[in-house]
Amino acid sequence: MREYKIVVLGGMGSGKSTLVRSIAAGSVVDTDVANSDRLGADKATTTVAMDYADIDLPNGDRLRLYGTPGQQRFDFLWPVLLRGASGVLLLVDGSRQRCADELSSSLQVLALHGSGTPVVVGVTRLDLALEDPMEQLSTLAVLDGLVVPVVPLDARTRLQGMLLMDVLMGEMEAHALVGSDG
Ligand SMILES: Nc1nc2c(ncn2[C@@H]2O[C@H](COP(=O)(O)OP(=O)(O)O)[C@@H](O)[C@H]2O)c(=O)[nH]1
Numbered sequence: 155m156r157e158y159k160i161v162v163l164g165g166m167g168s169g170k171s172t173l174v175r176s177i178a179a180g181s182v183v184d185t186d187v188a189n190s191d192r193l194g195a196d197k198a199t200t201t202v203a204m205d206y207a208d209i210d211l212p213n214g215d216r217l218r219l220y221g222t223p224g225q226q227r228f229d230f231l232w233p234v235l236l237r238g239a240s241g242v243l244l245l246v247d248g249s250r251q252r253c254a255d256e257l258s259s260s261l262q263v264l265a266l267h268g269s270g271t272p273v274v275v276g277v278t279r280l281d282l283a284l285e286d287p288m289e290q291l292s293t294l295a296v297l298d299g300l301v302v303p304v305v306p307l308d309a310r311t312r313l314q315g316m317l318l319m320d321v322l323m324g325e326m327e328a329h330a331l332v333g334s335d336g
């Protein structure tokens with residue numbers, strides 16, 4: 155049996171809590187509380203601690219899914235969480251005008267602290283976007299000279315969450331192959 159630590163990163167309101175809940179479907183520690191960060195966003199609730207879920211896969215492997223707090227002042231947690239991570243799901247709110255800038259700065263943090271951990275980008279809330287940002291985001295998604303997959307994602311949908319996870323597992327296998335080569 156193998157265990158994988160999967161870290162869900164992304165800005166506030168990008169769908170991290172929703173994704174962890176969708177994938178786990180019921181077995182999640184819910185940490186959303188009333189939002190005290192009124193400047194950050196106008197959501198009624200927000201995440202102060204981590205979302206966490208344990209998922210047993212049919213083949214006996216286990217996923218440990220960690221959703222990071224989205225408020226700006228918690229960014230210092232990223233490097234800590236990335237330690238020992240098998241993979242990263244990076245969420246970007248595709249309805250935000252500045253989503254390309256957000257993707258770029260997140261990838262910069264990962265370039266510094268990700269130490270080669272496989273990454274897949276999930277673009278959420280596309281149904282609310284005024285312009286489709288997918289092409290621009292795909293062009294931007296390069297890390298350590300390698301193309302990072304960019305996948306549209308409705309975080310509320312379990313199937314789409316599982317598909318995103320599937321793409322990440324594929325990346326993790328590819329990295330493992332390359333790693334064992336030399
Ligand atoms: N319309 C729409 N809403 C979404 C989508 N993905 C997530 N959401 C919603 O976006 C809001 C913010 O998600 P949340 O998980 O709290 O974001 P977090 O701050 O990253 O944890 C929630 O109300 C979700 O239901 C999507 O694809 N479309």
Ligand SMILES: [Mg+2]
Nearest residue numbers: 170171200201
């Ligand atoms: Mg949250």
